[in-house]
Every structure is written in C-alpha cells, then in structure tokens.
Amino acid sequence: MLQQTPVVRVLPVWHEWLKRWPTPAALAGEPAGEAVRAWGRLGYPRRALRLHAAAAAITQDHSGKVPDTYPELLALPGVGGYTAAAVASFAYGRRETVVDTNIRRVHARLISGTALPAPALTAAEMRLAASLLPADDASSVRWNAAVMELGALVCTARAPKCAACPVNDLCAWRAAGEPPPSYVPKGQAWHGTDRQVRGAVVAVLRQAETPVPPDMFFHEPADLGFAPTGIGVPLAALHRLNSAPEQLERALTGLLADGLAEMHDGGYRLPA
DNA sequence: CAAACGTGGAT
DNA sequence: TATCCAAGTTT
Incomplete structure (x- = not known):
C-alpha cells in the first residue's frame, strides 16, 4: 500500500484491511475483486490484485506465514527490491539494504552533494x-529507519528543513552551496490520458454490484436512464472526461489483460 | 531500460 | 489553477 503512496493516506485503509483480513489466508x-474494492481510492489498483496474489502464494507456499528472507519475499507478486528489504529489515530484524525514495534523496544530498537522486535507482x-549500512543486525534496522525518517521529515523533496537537520554540518549538498538539480524531473501528464480513463472505469467497476454492459461505458448515463446516484456517480464522472471511444476501448481491454476486470454475462466486472 | 501505472494533499 | 510528488513494480 505504501508503494508510491503517502503513509497518511494508507493508514485508514490499512486498518480496515487488517480488521477484515487478519491473515494472508x-x-x-x-x-481478488474484493481486494480491489477494499483498496478504495489508494491508486494503482493492480497493487491490490498483487497483494491478493501474494496472500495466496503465502498461504500455499509458506504455510500462511509471511516469509522472512529477502529472496523469498522478492519472489512474491508485487514485491520488489525495496519491499523485500523493508519487510526483512523492519518486520524481521534482518540486515538488508533498504533503499526507498527518502533514503535515495538523503544520500544524494548528504553524500553525493546533489539536489536530487538520479531519475531511476542505479547500481552505484x-x-x-x-x-553505509552498519554491520550488526539491530543497528542496520535502526539505520534504515533513521535515514528513511530523516528523508521523510527533514530532508524533504520540496523545502528541506536544513536548519533542523541533525547532520547539516556533514551535508555535501549544503557545503557545495545547494546547487540546483542537474535535470528537470518530468511530471506525469494526467488530464486526457489513458490512465485517467482507466481510473474512471475502475471506479465504475468498484461501485457496480452486477456486470456492467459495454453500452454503459460508451453512452451517456442520462440517455440510459441512470440517476446520479450509486453507479451513476462514477459513470457520470467517466463521461465527463469525454474520452474518445478508442481510448475507452484501450482502457477496457487493458483492464481485462491485467486481470483487473473480467467479462461475465456480457458485462465487465471486477474479478470474482 | 523507458514507459505504464492512480490519487489527492500541498505549494 | 497548475505542478509536484509520495515506503515502487512490472513489462
């Protein structure tokens, strides 16, 4: 849930999930569709699908217990290098090198003297x-947490609180006069994109109690006699995007291909 | 390896 | 109002 998503937005959903599903089993x-529904508006709903798949793998291959080694964690759906290291470190106290966006930024500034880390994680x-990771297990866990928190709370992306930084006298970026970034991060376009349409379609499927016929995606909800309540709300939002039919088509086929939707009784629904 | 993949609070 | 960007992963 925390992948690319602020922790404050995750917390309430996370609590609901643990109340409803206390164990992987x-x-x-x-x-899987229930996981996507309970995911709500956290974004990147494929993560819900993968989390569900990971729960299945843990149930079948690990006796229902989340594995405690990096390679086993890495083999789970939706678990990459960062998550595998974070779980092994923070949940199991193992010595693993955790590198998230916060840690990358701290290292870039404090050690490398640059305003931003590279666009993508590098081997270097x-x-x-x-x-930099301390040698013993306990210290390594504390180190991972400390550097991550420093990045999240002090050495922030936007307006770093250098005056409050406990290691500002060691900062290479500060010593160099806080040089600007060597590149401009390219922001992701949103309005009018396939992603926006896809998100709106998933919002419809999340609300739907029965399979949604293709017509409902391709025609005005009002013309189909839908009140602006229930599924009519996300449906109206989708149509407000005024997307081209082929764009809608791409979204639907993409969702089918990704397993986020399936066809049933001639309509689309979340995987049941 | 670049590109695809959501969402919403903050600035 | 527009842009930034957040505990990344997969193809």
Missing part, C-alpha cells in the same frame, strides 16, 4: 547504501 479466501546508489 483470510485475504486469499476471498475473490545501491552500492553506496550497502557500504
């Missing part, structure tokens, strides 16, 4: 992080 025992960054 409990989650795996329900359809991993080597640097590994070289």
Whole structure:
C-alpha cells in the first residue's frame, strides 16, 4: 500500500484491511475483486490484485506465514527490491539494504552533494547504501529507519528543513552551496490520458454490484436512464472526461489483460 | 531500460 | 489553477 503512496493516506485503509483480513489466508479466501474494492481510492489498483496474489502464494507456499528472507519475499507478486528489504529489515530484524525514495534523496544530498537522486535507482546508489549500512543486525534496522525518517521529515523533496537537520554540518549538498538539480524531473501528464480513463472505469467497476454492459461505458448515463446516484456517480464522472471511444476501448481491454476486470454475462466486472 | 501505472494533499 | 510528488513494480 505504501508503494508510491503517502503513509497518511494508507493508514485508514490499512486498518480496515487488517480488521477484515487478519491473515494472508483470510485475504486469499476471498475473490481478488474484493481486494480491489477494499483498496478504495489508494491508486494503482493492480497493487491490490498483487497483494491478493501474494496472500495466496503465502498461504500455499509458506504455510500462511509471511516469509522472512529477502529472496523469498522478492519472489512474491508485487514485491520488489525495496519491499523485500523493508519487510526483512523492519518486520524481521534482518540486515538488508533498504533503499526507498527518502533514503535515495538523503544520500544524494548528504553524500553525493546533489539536489536530487538520479531519475531511476542505479547500481552505484545501491552500492553506496550497502557500504553505509552498519554491520550488526539491530543497528542496520535502526539505520534504515533513521535515514528513511530523516528523508521523510527533514530532508524533504520540496523545502528541506536544513536548519533542523541533525547532520547539516556533514551535508555535501549544503557545503557545495545547494546547487540546483542537474535535470528537470518530468511530471506525469494526467488530464486526457489513458490512465485517467482507466481510473474512471475502475471506479465504475468498484461501485457496480452486477456486470456492467459495454453500452454503459460508451453512452451517456442520462440517455440510459441512470440517476446520479450509486453507479451513476462514477459513470457520470467517466463521461465527463469525454474520452474518445478508442481510448475507452484501450482502457477496457487493458483492464481485462491485467486481470483487473473480467467479462461475465456480457458485462465487465471486477474479478470474482 | 523507458514507459505504464492512480490519487489527492500541498505549494 | 497548475505542478509536484509520495515506503515502487512490472513489462
């Protein structure tokens, strides 16, 4: 849930999930579509699908217990290098090199003297992080948490609180006079994109109690006699985007291909 | 390896 | 109002 998503937005959903599904087996025992529904508006709903798949793998291959080693974690759906290291470190106290966006930024400034880390995680960054990690298990866990928190709370992306930084006298970026970034991060376009349409379609499927016929995506909800309540709300939002039919088509086929939707009785629904 | 993949609070 | 960007992963 925390992948690319602020922790304050995750917390309420996370609590609901743990109340409803206290164990991996409990989650795996329900359809994947329920996971997507309970995901709500956290974004990147494929993560819900993968979390459900990970729960199934943990149930089947690990006796229902989340594995405690990096390679086993890495093998789970939706778990990449960062998440595998974070779980092994923070949940199990293992010595693993955790590198998230916060840690990358701290290292870029404090050690490398640049305003921003590289656009994508590099091997050099991993080597640097590994070289900084304390040797014993307990210290390594504390180090991972400390550097991550420093980045999240003090050495922030937008307006770093250098005056409040406990290591500002060691900062290479500060010593260099806080040089500006060497590149401009390219922001992701949103309005009018396939992603926006896809998100609106998933919002419809999340609300729907029965399979949604293609017509409902391709025609005005008002023309189909839908009141502006229930599924009419996300449906109206989708149509307000005024997307081209082929764009809608791409979204629907993409969702089918990704397993976020399936066809049933001639309509689209979340995987049941 | 670049590109795709959501969402909403903050600035 | 527009842009930024957040505990990344997969193809």
